[in-house]
Amino acid sequence: MKDVERVADDLYFVKQPMRVGWFCGVCVVLGTGNIGLIDTGFENTPNDYIFPLIHELGRRLEDIDYVVNTHRDGDHVLGNPVIKEKTRAPVAIHVLETEAVPTADSVLNDGDVVTLGDRQFEVIHTPGHRPGSICLYDHANKTLITGDSVCGDRTDLIRMDKALYIASLKKLLNLDVNVLVMSHPFKPFGKSILTGNEAHEMIQASIDIAEKLE
Numbered sequence: 001m002k003d004v005e006r007v008a009d010d011l012y013f014v015k016q017p018m019r020v021g022w023f024c025g026v027c028v029v030l031g032t033g034n035i036g037l038i039d040t041g042f043e044n045t046p047n048d049y050i051f052p053l054i055h056e057l058g059r060r061l062e063d064i065d066y067v068v069n070t071h072r073d074g075d076h077v078l079g080n081p082v083i084k085e086k087t088r089a090p091v092a093i094h095v096l097e098t099e100a101v102p103t104a105d106s107v108l109n110d111g112d113v114v115t116l117g118d119r120q121f122e123v124i125h126t127p128g129h130r131p132g133s134i135c136l137y138d139h140a141n142k143t144l145i146t147g148d149s150v151c152g153d154r155t156d157l158i159r160m161d162k163a164l165y166i167a168s169l170k171k172l173l174n175l176d177v178n179v180l181v182m183s184h185p186f187k188p189f190g191k192s193i194l195t196g197n198e199a200h201e202m203i204q205a206s207i208d209i210a211e212k213l214e
Contacts, residue, residue, distance in 0.1 A: 001053055008141070008179075010030040011027065011117075012027070013026075013027055014026045014028060014050055016042065016075075021185070022184065024045075024183055025039075025182075026038065026050060028050065030059070030117050032118055033063065034117060035059060035063040036064075036066045036068070036115070036117045038116065038136060038147075039077070039079075040067060040079030040080050042079060043078045043079060045078075046086065061086050064083065067080065067083055068091075068092050068093070068114055068116065068136065069092070069093040069104065071093075072100040072101050073130070073148065076147065080103035081103055091105050092104065094109070094134050095108065095132065096127075119140070122137045122138075123136060126149040128151075128166075128168045129158065129160070130148075130160075133148065135172065137177075141178075142179065143177070145181045146180065148183055149172075150180075150182055150202060150206050152205065153186065154184075154186055162211075166210050173204065178199065179193070179194070179195055179199065180203075186202075186206075
């Protein structure tokens with residue numbers, strides 16, 4: 001399917017174009033009898049991108065049973081109302097983001113464990129882009145999904161104290177990561193899905209870039 005990249009047999013990355021060379025991604029995690037979403041994109045993302053993929057995979061919209069928002073920005077949460085209308089799936093977000101996202105139903109904190117599909121993800125609080133930005137780490141599959149927490153060369157997205165952002169990224173360097181999934185194709189790699197050594201190289205590069213800021 002166009003604008004979809006398969007990360008693993010049960011993990012798909014749906015890309016909604018925003019401008020030439022740039023997109024925002026939503027993760028679809030397939031379980032045996034359920035489906036989890038990480039972020040929901042814009043208002044049109046569910047109908048135009050997420051739902052067609054689910055139908056193409058032979059699944060039902062009713063299988064979507066849980067949504068996690070990585071942070072408050074519109075390109076990550078504006079699809080929440082459509083998802084909730086069509087699926088009744090609850091939406092969770094970090095406690096520091098709830099006031100900005102009234103469509104959220106429950107709160108998350110650092111260290112919580114959430115089930116998406118058949119995978120277990122640890123919630124890692126990584127403030128820097130937003131106060132309640134989080135990453136989701138699947139220990140079993142060594143997969144880290146970062147939303148906008150790892151910004152690469154987009155230093156304009158560091159909206160808090162750079163020291164806080166750098167500290168968050170240094171936490172991520174301690175993880176054993178084989179697959180890194182970012183919501184946008186941040187440089188220096190210019191793609192969203194990184195594997196092997198690329199994962200830690202991207203995190204380290206983001207730290208190095210931030211440290212040079214005045």
